[in-house]
Amino acid sequence: MEKMIAGKTVAVNEEGYLTDFNQWDKTIGEEIAKEYNIELKPRHWEVISYLQQEHKNQTALSIRKIGKSNVVDIKEFYELFPQGPLKISTKIAGIPKPASCL
Numbered sequence: 001m002e003k004m005i006a007g008k009t010v011a012v013n014e015e016g017y018l019t020d021f022n023q024w025d026k027t028i029g030e031e032i033a034k035e036y037n038i039e040l041k042p043r044h045w046e047v048i049s050y051l052q053q054e055h056k057n058q059t060a061l062s063i064r065k066i067g068k069s070n071v072v073d074i075k076e077f078y079e080l081f082p083q084g085p086l087k088i089s090t091k092i093a094g095i096p097k098p099a100s101c102l
Helices: 026-035 042-056 063-068 074-080 085-093
Strands: 002-005 008-011
Touching: 002 026, 008 026, 026 085, 042 074, 042 085, 063 074, 063 085, 074 085
Parallel strands: none
Antiparallel strands: 002 008
């Protein structure tokens, strides 16, 4: 399945997650964030960068793991991505939906 995001055609799954991380760039992340009324600030980008690095390391992501990181605590994670922090942040980051998300 394909979707036009930020003027680029990208491959996505039925839930709108990119299926090819190599197609991701910051403009795509910003456009996805706008769909959730999120204006990405430096703090958002720090979390997104962390998520992408964990994905590259093939680390399974969960709210609990992120909350125990030195990057962001759970309360701030919910403040940054209020409508479902793990689902939305990973979608913005261009990485697959974590297995821990329903």
